[in-house]
Amino acid sequence: MKEVIRLGLAGLGTVGGGTYAVLKRNARDLLAACGAELVVKTVACRNLERARGVVDEGVEVTSDVHALARDPDIDIVVEVMGGIEPARTLVLEAIAAGKHVVTANKALLALHGNEIFDAARRSGVVVAFEAAVAGGIPIIKALREGLAANRIEWVMGIINGTSNFILTTMREKGLSFDEALAQAQALGYAEADPTFDIEGIDAAHKITILSALAFHTPVNFKAASVEGITKLAAEDIEYAEEFGYRIKLLGITKRTARGIELRVHPALVPKRRLMASVEGVMNAVVVKGDAVGTTLYHGRGAGAEPTASAVVADLVDIARLMHGRRANPTYLAERMAALAPQDNTVWLPMDETVSSYYMRIGVADKPGVLADIARIFADNAISIETMVQRGSEPGEESTEIVILTHSAVEGAVRRAIAAIEALDNVHGPVVMLRKEEMN
């Protein structure tokens, strides 16, 4: 039984600083929660002078992150540095040294999770990662514990605050993508290099982790189909609104009879769904289980203390485990690593996924175009829910057709789009977005 649990904090930036502050401020409550004192023994980062200004006297500060794994007095290594290296090596070194690990690093887990969880299983230590998905929202715990009775059917999430802020700003202010991105950067919601956020990569890292948890598979980032928000036009947001939808960047993973879908893309969400009202930098995840139906988790997906809330919750879990207050929770580590060798999961290619669709087609305002388009849809067994013509003023030669479809197979939709784009009276590429009714 440990009365004091010593932590090595790798990284003292946004999340590391928040974690340090929450541990210090809530020390008494945390002691009551887990029966042990959680004490930061050493902090590792690059700017030592800045770090000394943040931590209290008596906390060691080093630029050698690997020293945390070597130190026999450190019980838990908290990796909040980000990036793949040296984070991966540090985590593996800590595990090899018999230390538990808490990490907020979704990129690391999405790409190297199987290696890390397998090492953790062999060493008998915990790798906890609540902060890696949806920041302060306890979605990992919900899937792992609260929903454990269920056969999960699907998980969908708004899990990238930066893109959600941009989409909200585009809709509310009628701005273009570039203008909304510039606003996000000016307000500090988007980084100088926003690629991971706006191209959907960060959301794909997170939904990859949720998919593994929901369906008990190894982590498979390569199976993810990823599309960001950079090509969205303001008019598609307006049309969606007109038809009763909001456009959201969704991470989606679904169990189907033919395999597992894993995808990130902008999608039309009915305005009547709570998810449509998740605005700005907020995150939300909806999980559908066979017993419980749909449940929604909403909160701050990033920021110093919201993320620290998740990091410290993991520390409390591990401290309780070390303090003998609780049986070892079945962590992803054990389940996934045990499954990996005989894994035969079928991951569905995007062309075989099923959605309903929104399309915007620029056409010459001539007789017969609508009939040609309707024929192509029929040939590809795609049924049209709504078809309207927009922007046609007397004397104008071109117009736009907006179509909403019923459920269709993506491959058939792509074939139909190619055939439509080849028509003489169709201008430019067809804009295609998916719809998620969230039933």
Ligand SMILES: NC(=O)c1ccc[n+]([C@@H]2O[C@H](COP(=O)([O-])OP(=O)(O)OC[C@H]3O[C@@H](n4cnc5c(N)ncnc54)[C@H](OP(=O)(O)O)[C@@H]3O)[C@@H](O)[C@H]2O)c1
């Ligand atoms: N920010 C969020 O809201 C948020 C939310 C959820 C998850 N996360 C994840 O949490 C992790 C940390 O994010 P963050 O926003 O806190 O990052 P950050 O503010 O950039 O802080 C990174 C920290 O790690 C240190 N560091 C980086 N590389 C290092 C190296 N090679 N050697 C030693 N120290 C190194 C930095 O030291 P110096 O400052 O001294 O250079 C800094 O203290 C990432 O995996 C991120 O994806 C972040």
